[in-house]
């Protein structure tokens with residue numbers, strides 16, 4: 001009720017600001033923000049030497065460009081400090097984080113409880129390797145399995161490692177339990193999927209940039225259209241005896257926050273059970289409250305056979321991933337067959353326990369569900385005013401996408417809009433040419449969401465002509481090429 005009233009008020013404000021050319025940064029003063037961070041010294045130094053600090057971001061970006069591989073295309077913002085939903089650059093400019101490191105920072109930057117757990121543990125023991133036991137990992141294993149309702153977990157570090165682990169587990173299960181002939185196991189995955197960047201994982205990718213020049217890719221994969229249970233059934237009917245697993249994202253994040261049709265997850269569950277195929281949910285991005293439930297699969301009350309967690313399991317503090325499964329599946333992997341030096345390390349274990357406690361104590365999943373609805377309401381108001389520019393607003397919880405209309409936008413891309421949002425203190429990252437993904441920390445407040453919607457509205461209202469002129473004056477962008485795998489321009 002309170003939320004609905006707040007939204008109505010916000011709508012009023014959104015409307016009253018329409019047409020206003022005045023572009024305000026959001027309402028926190030820099031001084032206040034820095035004193036909240038306990039960083040008056042930095043603020044003072046910014047004030048006394050603005051020119052020198054103006055160089056700082058530029059110099060840092062240049063240094064990185066010179067000495068690091070060019071494997072990303074970042075927005076030109078340098079993170080220097082962060083607290084909860086706010087980020088500061090070296091010059092003291094404050095931004096709101098609407099990416100959360102691709103949903104790794106669900107609990108907000110530098111959550112005191114999680115940082116405290118990190119410090120306490122770092123002072124005691126950081127690494128044993130699993131050549132020995134340590135006194136923290138058992139608690140992590142118990143907490144995570146009890147919370148998500150599985151018998152066992154296998155700890156890793158990054159999301160891609162978690163997915164690789166699930167794939168290996170599925171193959172092993174396929175041979176040992178399902179009786180798939182040696183080296184014939186197939187893992188079915190979805191067009192448009194994103195599961196990370198290792199060779200095993202990109203072997204399922206539809207992204208030409210991720211695959212071209214990195215062949216030969218691994219055999220043993222078949223692709224189906226995402227969200228199409230009939231297509232999955234066809235594959236299972238044709239090749240079911242060889243299929244060990246169906247690996248999927250309950251909502252495709254990198255593809256542009258693609259929410260499957262209602263009933264899809266249930267249909268997948270039924271098909272996997274019927275054909276004795278492991279249902280593997282990659283919840284690396286969607287899990288741990290991001291979509292408004294603890295797991296995105298909970299939206300259809302579906303229990304996958306295997307769940308992969310990552311990102312927010314380490315709360316943006318440390319890389320922590322885990323694969324969850326029941327004993328009959330997990331024990332297909334025997335000692336010496338899989339592992340990682342850092343997987344299950346006591347430092348990561350302490351952080352992950354605190355990360356999960358914070359999600360529960362602060363009811364972050366529930367918060368995400370409510371705030372996400374409100375946010376999409378604000379964004380749909382913007383869409384109503386600019387139906388020529390905004391094609392769709394979609395998502396679940398605080399995993400939201402604004403898909404722009406390329407015809408209306410002309411040469412302006414989602415990246416250009418994100419650059420304009422940055423100027424207003426909102427940090428978001430495009431996915432593909434026309435989609436802006438908005439996934440702030442789950443601790444964000446309503447007024448921040450309102451501000452982001454206001455900012456987008458102002459850009460579309462007042463800034464779009466300038467963006468069009470700027471985009472026209474730049475070299476023409478390459479048109480997206482069709483997918484090497486399926487020949488389509490979009491795997492959706």
Ligand SMILES: Cc1ncc(COP(=O)(O)O)c(C=O)c1O
Nearest residue numbers: 158159160194195196282284285
């Ligand atoms: C669904 C999904 N799976 C796996 C990964 C890979 O995680 P990492 O970058 O930690 O390897 C990502 C990263 O964005 C992801 O979104």
